[in-house]
Amino acid sequence: MEMARRIKFFDTTLRDGEQTPGVNLNLQEKLEIALALERLGVDYIEAGFAISSVGDFEAIQGIAKALKTTSVVSLSRALEKDIDRSWEAVKSAVSPRIHTFLATSDIHMKYKLKMTEQEVLENSAKAVAYAKKYTSDVQFSPEDASRTRPEFLYKVLEGVIKAGATCLNIPDTVGYSNPDEFSRLIKGIMENVSGIEKVDISVHCHNDLGLAVANSAAAAVAGASQIEGCINGLGERGGNAAIEELVMLFNTRRDYYDFEHNIDSTKINRTSKLVTSLTGVYLQPHKPIVGANAFAHESGIHQHGVMEERSTYEIMTPESVGLTSNRMVLGKLSGKHAFVQRLEELGVKLDTEDAINRAFGKFKALADRKKEVLDEDILALVDDNYDKIPKRFELVSFQISSGNRMINTATVQLKVEDEIITKAATGDGPIDASYKAISEICGYDIELKEYNIRAVTGGHDALGEVNVKMGIGGKVYLGRGISTDIIESSILACLSAVNRAS
Numbered sequence: 300m301e302m303a304r305r306i307k308f309f310d311t312t313l314r315d316g317e318q319t320p321g322v323n324l325n326l327q328e329k330l331e332i333a334l335a336l337e338r339l340g341v342d343y344i345e346a347g348f349a350i351s352s353v354g355d356f357e358a359i360q361g362i363a364k365a366l367k368t369t370s371v372v373s374l375s376r377a378l379e380k381d382i383d384r385s386w387e388a389v390k391s392a393v394s395p396r397i398h399t400f401l402a403t404s405d406i407h408m409k410y411k412l413k414m415t416e417q418e419v420l421e422n423s424a425k426a427v428a429y430a431k432k433y434t435s436d437v438q439f440s441p442e443d444a445s446r447t448r449p450e451f452l453y454k455v456l457e458g459v460i461k462a463g464a465t466c467l468n469i470p471d472t473v474g475y476s477n478p479d480e481f482s483r484l485i486k487g488i489m490e491n492v493s494g495i496e497k498v499d500i501s502v503h504c505h506n507d508l509g510l511a512v513a514n515s516a517a518a519a520v521a522g523a524s525q526i527e528g529c530i531n532g533l534g535e536r537g538g539n540a541a542i543e544e545l546v547m548l549f550n551t552r553r554d555y556y557d558f559e560h561n562i563d564s565t566k567i568n569r570t571s572k573l574v575t576s577l578t579g580v581y582l583q584p585h586k587p588i589v590g591a592n593a594f595a596h597e598s599g600i601h602q603h604g605v606m607e608e609r610s611t612y613e614i615m616t617p618e619s620v621g622l623t624s625n626r627m628v629l630g631k632l633s634g635k636h637a638f639v640q641r642l643e644e645l646g647v648k649l650d651t652e653d654a655i656n657r658a659f660g661k662f663k664a665l666a667d668r669k670k671e672v673l674d675e676d677i678l679a680l681v682d683d684n685y686d687k688i689p690k691r692f693e694l695v696s697f698q699i700s701s702g703n704r705m706i707n708t709a710t711v712q713l714k715v716e717d718e719i720i721t722k723a724a725t726g727d728g729p730i731d732a733s734y735k736a737i738s739e740i741c742g743y744d745i746e747l748k749e750y751n752i753r754a755v756t757g758g759h760d761a762l763g764e765v766n767v768k769m770g771i772g773g774k775v776y777l778g779r780g781i782s783t784d785i786i787e788s789s790i791l792a793c794l795s796a797v798n799r800a801s
């Protein structure tokens with residue numbers, strides 16, 4: 300019997316994913332995502348493009364030091380100064396990898412690089428040989444491979460294998476290929492590149508035509524042993540292949556894809572939520588696997604079918620991606636022990652007594668205001684990322700006077716470093732008025748750039764979660780607030796953005 304083939308997952312959420320317009324993660328946030336990716340079980344984390352900025356460099360370095368099992372990768376152009384910088388950033392990782400790339404398609408060589416084939420051949424091999432002086436693990440990508448003349452591609456790949464590359468990553472840079480074509484490209488490489496059996500073949504597919512996952516899966520069937528992608532399918536333009544979709548495709552269709560991998564699918568939901576909350580890129584409700592409706596059954600016929608037998612309309616269970624349908628049975632009289640146990644069942648481990656006490660305090664406060672506390676409520680409460688921001692400005696109280704035929708007025712009271720300050724302001728609506736009052740207290744010009752509100756669960760007493768993007772001092776800051784009162788959520792969201800900026 301043939302053994303299942305091992306597919307390695309290479310996550311580039313922090314590099315290609317961070318190239319998503321509007322995404323700008325700080326060091327702490329990148330570290331948080333990297334730790335979640337390690338728990339998810341990805342094999343490689345491309346933590347950034349070291350030479351591109353000091354922020355990227357420091358984040359890669361921090362991640363390289365923090366991760367215990369996962370290999371950390373930095374991207375570099377085929378230039379010595381890029382490779383030097385990448386090595387500086389990844390060298391303390393348990394298994395560091397340098398990733399270098401150079402475009403090989405006629406279009407890119409002629410218009411972007413202004414290089415001849417000969418120059419590209421030489422520079423790619425030279426870059427790999429240079430990186431190899433630092434580490435045994437070097438990945439090379441011929442950018443725009445899917446639009447490269449295959450004969451030339453084979454030559455470049457042969458050259459970099461000779462120079463010591465351990466992984467050849469074949470990008471469909473502009474999402475142009477389709478599954479049959481891409482599969483043939485991988486097979487062509489396997490048949491025509493000498494030395495190919497010694498290295499991993501990887502694929503990196505963009506989703507411009509909605510085929511990134513299909514192309515990646517087809518390549519894996521053809522023989523690729525590594526797949527690159529991003530959580531939630533983030534990335535340039537239409538994004539990259541969504542890792543959670545590939546994992547669930549392989550798991551759900553084991554009859555077709557006989558692959559082994561290291562991903563713990565029950566961590567998918569939490570990882571996706573973390574990435575959503577830190578990037579501020581919200582998902583369409585019908586996004587496969589991790590969208591709000593991915594496991595919802597609306598039509599009566601479907602609901603009836605699922606109640607009789609889940610497999611009628613469910614090809615995978617919500618539990619397999621870490622969703623639970625259990626209701627929190629704890630109420631306001633429940634103790635901390637039971638609360639912590641439920642958190643652990645939900646896959647949340649708070650590392651300090653302080654974090655547990657804070658979460659338990661929030662749970663108690665919520666249980667006072669909300670009859671049924673559901674798992675989603677708890678997960679929203681312990682989404683601790685915003686709690687870690689130092690709170691220079693804290694909400695003490697607010698009062699609103701609002702209506703359709705009156706001047707909307709907000710009085711907001713904040714604690715600012717042991718002093719209580721109260722200001723009142725008027726505005727177009729209660730939220731606008733309260734943001735103006737906050738702006739007066741903080742002394743910042745605050746520009747609301749984006750405002751999103753959602754109910755965490757159903758019901759009249761549901762928690763309302765508000766996410767904002769605020770322009771403060773020429774930069775954009777994300778903020779989030781949750782409460783059963785949506786004005787309070789809005790004020791808390793504004794304050795978390797302001798505290799980030801402070």
Ligand code: KIV
Nearest residue numbers: 400440442443470472
């Ligand atoms: O899309 C692409 O070609 C890339 C390379 C740098 C791998 O992101």
Ligand code: ZN
Nearest residue numbers: 315472503505
């Ligand atoms: Zn890319």
